[in-house]
Amino acid sequence: MRPALAAEALGTGLLVTAIVGSGIMAERLAGGNAALALLCNTLATGAALVALILTFAPVSGAQFNPAVSLALASRRALPWRALVPYVVAQCAGAVLGAALAHAMFGLPLLSLATHERGGLGQVLAECVATFGLVLVVLGNGGRGPLAAALVVAAWITGAYWFTSSTSFANPAVTLGRMLSDTFAGIRPVNAPLFVLAQIAGAAAAVLVDRQALGAPVAHERP
DSSP: HHHHHHHHHHHHHHHHHHHHHHHHHHHTTTTHHHHHHHHHHHHHHHHHHHHHHHHHHHHHHOOOHHHHHHHHHHHSSSSSHHHHHHHHHHHHHHHHHEEEEEEEEHHOOOOOOOOOSHHHHHHHHHHHHHHHHHHOOOOOHTHHHHHHHHHHHHHHHHHHHSSSSSSOOOOHHHHHHHHHSSSOOOOOTTTTHHHHHHHHHHHHHHHEEEEEEEESSOOOOO
């Protein structure tokens, strides 16, 4: 499992670097225009997702997300014994990814975020964002890395704009962004509810996929 865990850590780390780094750059260049900053952040995240999934899918499945890993384990598409190591690798990568983004922009390596992302609306948004993400992953898992890369990037790119939370949809990414006092950050007090909503959204997607969309398809094992 060592190559798979390294791929999950590296892929998640580079994803968080793209999210946080593009957020910093966008905020600096947008001149206070929040919509423009979010657009730039969205495009960078979507493009990075395509590249990272295509690169790491043959090694680890390119999950980069504890909620996705949990969903795949529940469908026996990821061995249960691999779940905890995958989640640890993803979370460690997320923290290192935030630190790398900060280092590139001359900021403290880690800093607790002060960006308020509270309220039931944003918690619901995280549930919806993760539900959709896991659903498209499960629905396209047998169609190869290119399909997975495109549908995941498309969903996240869209969900940045139609959810009030801007679609974290990932507990590991939430951890990394909690440690980034930048445009992409989330206050530590808001993070636990985001994570619970993400897990709930993933569980709902597994249930819908099983009951309404047919039998599970085969996914690559690490």
